[in-house]
Amino acid sequence: MNLYRQSIAMFGIVLPALGCVLFIALGFTLKSQMLDSLSNKQTLFESFKRNRTKALEIETKITLHRPQISHWAVLLAEESSSAVNTHLRAIAETLPPKEFQKTAFERNNTKAGIGSATAQPSSQLRIVFRGTFRTMQRAFLELETCMPQLQLQEFRIDPNPNPQIPSTLLNFQVNYTAWEN
Amino acid sequence: MLLHSTRATYPAWYQAALDLDFQLHIRVDGLRISSFFYERRKEAWAIGPTIIEADLRDTPLMDACAAEVLKQVRTFKASSLGVILHIADEFTTAELKPALDNPAALPDLRETAVRKPANILGDSSIPPEQNSWRVLPYPAQGSGVIGTTITITRKYAPFLTAFRQAGESSNFPIITHALSAPLVAIMGLAQSAQFEPGKSSVAILQYPWFSVLAFFNEHADLLLIRTLQHRHLRQAPNLRQALTTTYASLELIEPDLFILPLSLDLDPSLNCYLSNAFPLSRVAMVTYSTPEVIPTWCPEPVIAATSPSKDELAPSLTFSTFRSEKWALQDFLPSDRALIEVYPSRAEMLLLWGLRLARMSLYTLTVLMLAWVVFGIVDIFCSDAWAFDPNQANVIKGRLGNLTNQYQKNEHWDNLLADRSKAWTSMELLSRLFPEHCGVLVKNFVHTVRPESAPGQTKIGFIKEWRITGLARDEAVDRLNTLNTQDGIAALFGEIARVTANPAFNPTVRTRSLAINVRTQENSGFKPLPVEETFDTDESTYPFNFDLTITQRFEATDPLSLNVSKSP
Numbered sequence: 175m176n177l178y179r180q181s182i183a184m185f186g187i188v189l190p191a192l193g194c195v196l197f198i199a200l201g202f203t204l205k206s207q208m209l210d211s212l213s214n215k216q217t218l219f220e221s222f223k224r225n226r227t228k229a230l231e232i233e234t235k236i237t238l239h240r241p242q243i244s245h246w247a248v249l250l251a252e253e254s255s256s257a258v259n260t261h262l263r264a265i266a267e268t269l270p271p272k273e274f275q276k277t278a279f280e281r282n283n284t285k286a287g288i289g290s291a292t293a294q295p296s297s298q299l300r301i302v303f304r305g306t307f308r309t310m311q312r313a314f315l316e317l318e319t320c321m322p323q324l325q326l327q328e329f330r331i332d333p334n335p336n337p338q339i340p341s342t343l344l345n346f347q348v349n350y351t352a353w354e355n
Numbered sequence: 356m357l358l359h360s361t362r363a364t365y366p367a368w369y370q371a372a373l374d375l376d377f378q379l380h381i382r383v384d385g386l387r388i389s390s391f392f393y394e395r396r397k398e399a400w401a402i403g404p405t406i407i408e409a410d411l412r413d414t415p416l417m418d419a420c421a422a423e424v425l426k427q428v429r430t431f432k433a434s435s436l437g438v439i440l441h442i443a444d445e446f447t448t449a450e451l452k453p454a455l456d457n458p459a460a461l462p463d464l465r466e467t468a469v470r471k472p473a474n475i476l477g478d479s480s481i482p483p484e485q486n487s488w489r490v491l492p493y494p495a496q497g498s499g500v501i502g503t504t505i506t507i508t509r510k511y512a513p514f515l516t517a518f519r520q521a522g523e524s525s526n527f528p529i530i531t532h533a534l535s536a537p538l539v540a541i542m543g544l545a546q547s548a549q550f551e552p553g554k555s556s557v558a559i560l561q562y563p564w565f566s567v568l569a570f571f572n573e574h575a576d577l578l579l580i581r582t583l584q585h586r587h588l589r590q591a592p593n594l595r596q597a598l599t600t601t602y603a604s605l606e607l608i609e610p611d612l613f614i615l616p617l618s619l620d621l622d623p624s625l626n627c628y629l630s631n632a633f634p635l636s637r638v639a640m641v642t643y644s645t646p647e648v649i650p651t652w653c654p655e656p657v658i659a660a661t662s663p664s665k666d667e668l669a670p671s672l673t674f675s676t677f678r679s680e681k682w683a684l685q686d687f688l689p690s691d692r693a694l695i696e697v698y699p700s701r702a703e704m705l706l707l708w709g710l711r712l713a714r715m716s717l718y719t720l721t722v723l724m725l726a727w728v729v730f731g732i733v734d735i736f737c738s739d740a741w742a743f744d745p746n747q748a749n750v751i752k753g754r755l756g757n758l759t760n761q762y763q764k765n766e767h768w769d770n771l772l773a774d775r776s777k778a779w780t781s782m783e784l785l786s787r788l789f790p791e792h793c794g795v796l797v798k799n800f801v802h803t804v805r806p807e808s809a810p811g812q813t814k815i816g817f818i819k820e821w822r823i824t825g826l827a828r829d830e831a832v833d834r835l836n837t838l839n840t841q842d843g844i845a846a847l848f849g850e851i852a853r854v855t856a857n858p859a860f861n862p863t864v865r866t867r868s869l870a871i872n873v874r875t876q877e878n879s880g881f882k883p884l885p886v887e888e889t890f891d892t893d894e895s896t897y898p899f900n901f902d903l904t905i906t907q908r909f910e911a912t913d914p915l916s917l918n919v920s921k922s923p
Contacts, residue, residue: 197725
């Protein structure tokens with residue numbers, strides 16, 4: 175008796191259970207692989223979203239400052255000494271000639287002062303003027319506004335050295351560090 | 356098997372016929388065939404179908420008979436049928452081998468009689484394929500032998516097989532059982548015969564073709580069974596002689612005689628005959644109490660189907676063991692063991708049924724888990740991340756790198772081009788330090804900017820210094836003293852920052868410091884003159900010299916501190 179117990183157990187539960195376990199294992203393996211893939215994609219996706227948000231933020235900032243940056247690019251594209259001379263000529267045309275006179279201009283490509291403390295290329299400009307106080311202030315205002323790359327390194331104002339000949343003209347000597355691109 | 360058979364749901368397939376709720380009892384005594392239905396739960400008897408002699412022997416008629424019986428049984432709404440055949444047309448005994456005299460071996464002998472009867476029979480010439488043997492013990496002490504075997508031919512086996520096959524084909528449990536009617540009748544003596552304690556007795560069971568003599572000792576235990584064939588007479592011709600010789604061999608003294616007429620048309624004079632032959636013996640006719648539908652000469656179905664109540668105590672060990680150990684209820688024509696083994700056992704069917712439930716649960720669990728997996732996969736497919744092209748991450752990363760580079764470049768230039776030091780603002784500082792006609796004559800103005808040394812830093816601070824020398828009149832001394840305070844110079848720087856919008860002059864930023872130092876001395880060339888004779892450029896009209904130094908220090912953490920690196 176009970177001749178079929180082994181067969182019943184084999185075909186009744188063991189094989190179906192093995193089949194089910196196989197199916198479930200396949201399903202879980204597939205899902206596990208997909209979850210791994212999803213996890214990788216999720217990481218990349220989160221990174222993508224984060225980077226996209228950052229990019230948008232930076233792009234917004236860049237866009238806001240684009241006119242300014244473009245202007246700077248134009249300024250820095252030109253060689254500083256020639257640009258200074260160009261601007262000074264333009265400034266001189268708007269000012270009384272007797273109150274604004276450029277008496278000396280020197281350019282030195284070696285770094286000095288502020289320029290020597292940074293790795294950014296720079297040049298040194300030494301300019302000597304003679305002029306009245308307010309006219310020179312206007313001239314400096316014009317020049318330094320037009321050329322923000324000029325960093326004042328040294329500034330001297332001396333009165334006319336001959337007290338016998340009183341004059342409203344003063345001697346101005348400026349040393350600039352001009353940032354170069 | 357579960358789908359095509361009711362074996363798993365109907366336990367009747369694996370029960371004995373006498374245990375089923377609905378039974379058909381057929382009694383064959385050689386002259387007539389009686390049949391009765393018995394509803395066990397209701398303890399109700401009813402007349403059974405009409406069965407003729409041909410139904411028992413002719414195979415086509417057997418099948419028709421079985422089909423008809425099954426049809427009738429279905430009208431009773433029975434779920435199973437037990438067919439009990441009471442064989443009363445033959446009864447012979449065969450002696451056990453003399454060597455088998457151990458009463459403790461009776462259970463083994465009982466099994467051997469079914470499987471290998473030749474091993475236990477004294478006469479091995481009887482063909483086992485045509486007969487069936489069952490061991491019957493003699494419980495009485497001193498009987499000489501432990502028992503005998505009852506022999507029944509297999510002539511009714513096809514009839515019972517037809518019933519079983521009808522049940523198989525119609526998926527209706529039909530269980531058969533072939534009983535020896537005399538054995539059942541002997542078992543019923545316990546409730547019908549009046550055994551006198553201390554007195555031996557003999558039961559004479561009259562059947563149409565033979566008589567069975569059952570000898571009991573004074574304790575009503577069976578000593579011996581003998582059969583006497585009638586040889587076409589109405590009673591055994593050698594009854595008296597058989598009784599006498601058996602008395603002598605068993606040493607019985609005037610035993611009581613119980614006569615059991617178990618058929619119609621029997622010789623009614625047997626009682627008188629025995630009374631005359633054995634005048635010192637008590638001769639009694641024994642009749643069974645039967646239900647109304649069952650004749651008194653046909654008690655075997657009632658005896659086999661019903662159990663005596665507890666009040667009806669068995670008078671001896673014989674009757675109690677015959678019923679409890681079913682010695683008198685042995686099946687003489689069981690199914691072939693090979694055929695039985697074709698079908699799973701009850702335990703296997705239960706196992707099949709249980710495993711089917713387990714399998715359904717397993718499948719359900721599997722489907723649920725697979726559904727969970729599928730839903731999970733669908734969920735994965737529906738997620739934004741799954742549809743995302745990983746190359747886009749590199750694209751946006753590259754774009755972010757470019758933008759960051761551009762932004763850092765912009766920031767770098769924004770830092771370098773900041774309004775850190777301008778000539779025009781320094782001139783504005785000078786003009787507000789000493790306005791016109793304030794009593795001060797400025798002789799010299801020097802402004803320098805120098806970086807602070809900070810190796811390894813990404814940003815460096817710087818120091819701006821203004822140095823002014825000149826002459827001062829009395830009215831300017833107070834101004835110089837006012838300027839020569841932290842509040843005084845800070846207020847002035849604040850004013851410059853406001854009017855020039857140059858953040859470098861803002862004194863409130865914590866990462867920068869502001870210091871002033873004014874030294875005043877008497878002018879050695881001073882010549883006191885009336886006020887109306889003085890003019891501003893005459894140095895001799897100024898009683899004091901002064902030297903003013905303003906130092907503004909910007910730390911490396913100041914917003915205007917200078918980037919050390921080159922443009923990216």
